[in-house]
Amino acid sequence: MGGRRARVLELAVLGHLAGAPMHGYELRKRLNSELGIFHAFSYGSLYPCLKEMVREGLVVSAHCGGAGGRRSRIVYRLTERGRDRLGDLLAESTPAATDDECFGVHFTLFGRTRTEVRLRILDGRRARLQECLAQVRERLADPRQDPYTVELHRHRAEALESEVGWLDDLIRRERRCAEHASTADATISGNAPLREGGPPPPGSRR
Amino acid sequence: MGGRRARVLELAVLGHLAGAPMHGYELRKRLNSELGIFHAFSYGSLYPCLKEMVREGLVVSAHCGGAGGRRSRIVYRLTERGRDRLGDLLAESTPAATDDECFGVHFTLFGRTRTEVRLRILDGRRARLQECLAQVRERLADPRQDPYTVELHRHRAEALESEVGWLDDLIRRERRCAEHASTADATISGNAPLREGGPPPPGSRR
DNA sequence: GTTGCGTTATATCAGGGCGATATAGTCATA
DNA sequence: TATGACTATATCGCCCTGATATAACGCAAC
Structure with a gap:
């Protein structure tokens, strides 16, 4: 245990x-x-x-x-x-x-946390992915790799970039919400950057 | 073992x-x-x-x-x-x-396999991802989920779609190569859909 | 009505992978 | 000549997964 x-x-x-x-x-x-x-x-x-x-x-x-x-x-x-x-x-x-795995669990529990905690976790995850991305790019630069391995890394890099972009959006939304809450009185529904029920905001990637 | x-x-x-x-x-x-x-x-x-x-x-x-x-x-x-x-x-x-994990290992060894085997594995992987995608979409349709969970699934669906697209490209290339090899005499460099050294083909996703 | 099957529900176990740690030789550098 | 960093092999405990056991219930077939 x-x-x-x-x-x-x-x-x-x-x-x-x-x-x-x-x-x-x-x-x-x-x-x-x-x-x-x-x-x-x-x-x-x-x-x-x-x-x-x-x-x-x-x-x-x-x-x-x-x-x-x-x-x-x-x-x-x-x-x-x-x-x-x-x-x-x-x-x-x-x-x-x-x-x-851990990120997934934490993310699904975001509804029970404060903005500050969410931002900390999102930032941590982003840093981690960027670290991975740096490694993948380094390997992509290595010329003596067989083409399939290169292709795999290329796709991995894309996937990582995409997730970083996703995190950026989320972080931006969380920050906006944090500022909003501190400068003005929070409206009834103004406390959560992601709201119950509605479709995802149009600004999200893709 | x-x-x-x-x-x-x-x-x-x-x-x-x-x-x-x-x-x-x-x-x-x-x-x-x-x-x-x-x-x-x-x-x-x-x-x-x-x-x-x-x-x-x-x-x-x-x-x-x-x-x-x-x-x-x-x-x-x-x-x-x-x-x-x-x-x-x-x-x-x-x-x-x-x-x-298994797919990754097999993929990096594609250079040692024949086109037929590569296609079988790529198809299998694609089917698996599509199965995942169906599940994720099913859950996205479920209205009584909290917004963060929905957001997570939305992103997962995107990632899965992206990988399916990647596989589609690869499968297309492999098929083209297979046809080429059977209809005409394979040229010197015509046997491998992915070639040593060169940059990735421009047609690839994103 | 009972046979069989799928689902709900809990429990346990063998097998094995991961992370940590031990050991130890080599090299740089200070 | 110590200290730390890297190379290199080896082992061990913890715990997780996948499989299996058990059992009660619902339902359909016949």
């Missing part, structure tokens, strides 16, 4: 349970749906993680004998301590949020 | 040693440089893999006492059996080549 990855799973679980109590199977489904595409957390890590979290007092479990014919489940609910931990993890969250 | 991932590492090692004999450290550097960006095979899997391959008779090791001041290394060289195995792995290579 002490691993780096486990922390991310813990964060994801806390984040989901903050919305509503849930049982393991449901939790896993949502996790897959949000993050996974192809590659999500497996039961082999989820169930042990939940048990550990019970042991730590972050969540409490309740056997829920199946009302209405369903089989019995174990429903997990966040404790006060768990809610505190979630707050802490969301507030720190600098060094962890660099790699793909 | 029997795992799926190990097979990929084996393939990568075979592919590199087919070019020239090498020691573990150098092998790892090249592996990182070609695939990794951030996230390559670790020594913890490479060295055991090499030992296993010696046991299987795919490679032979030779202690190379450091001439010219360098410390002694263990240089690995491909055997006939190893070369056969490489040929087999390159020829099969349908179901393995779908996920990111």
Whole structure:
């Protein structure tokens, strides 16, 4: 449980349970749906993680004998301590949020964070990608590589550039929102740069 | 060693040693440089893999006492059996080549394959991505998701579309090359759709 | 009505990869 | 001659994945 990855799973679980109590199977489904595409957390890590979290007092479990014919489940609910931990993890969250998976988890929880935290994570991710990009470009410059490898790197560079651009847009929006909130009184809906329900703003890339 | 991932590492090692004999450290550097960006095979899997391959008779090791001041290394060289195995792995290579990592390894070895094999792998990869894309779009259509999650999926969809486009270009080139080779006598440089040294063709995406 | 199958739901385990660490020789530089 | 940086091999613990077991339920077929 002490691993780096486990922390991310813990964060994801806390984040989901903050919305509503849930049982393991449901939790896993949502996790897959949000993050996974192809590659999500497996039961082999989820169930042990939940048990550990019970042991730590972050969540409490309740056997829920199946009302209405369903089989019995174990429903997990966040404790006060768990809610505190979630707050802490969301507030720190600098060094962890660099790699793909961690970033994804943090990003899906942006709705629960403040602008300052979001900007920190977005900046960190951007720096990381730029680092990757520098490496790829360096390799592209190397003349003695076979053409397929070069083509692979060329495409990777494009993908990285595209994601950097995406991050730039997001960062710009977050900053604009931050300024807005500090200079003038925040309007009712003026606090979140991304709003519920509506289509993505037209200014976004492509 | 029997795992799926190990097979990929084996393939990568075979592919590199087919070019020239090498020691573990150098092998790892090249592996990182070609695939990794951030996230390559670790020594913890490479060295055991090499030992296993010696046991299987795919490679032979030779202690190379450091001439010219360098410390002694263990240089690995491909055997006939190893070369056969490489040929087999390159020829099969349908179901393995779908996920990111496997695809990367196979792609960097395209220079050693025939057009038919390349097309099979590219098509497989494309199908896989399209499957992902369908899932992402399905989730995008779901109205009760928070805006940040939607934004994440939107970007993922873009990235997937972009990669599909890239694959389409590659597939088109490979097909053109295949037709060319079958209808007319292949010219000296007409056999490979991607040529040594030159800049990427202008028609490529973006 | 019972057979079989797909889904929901929890649990566990073997196998293996990753990151860390140990060891040690070489080289620069200060 | 110490210090750090790089080359080079090796091993180990942690934990994650994928597979499998178990079981209860719904539903369709026949």
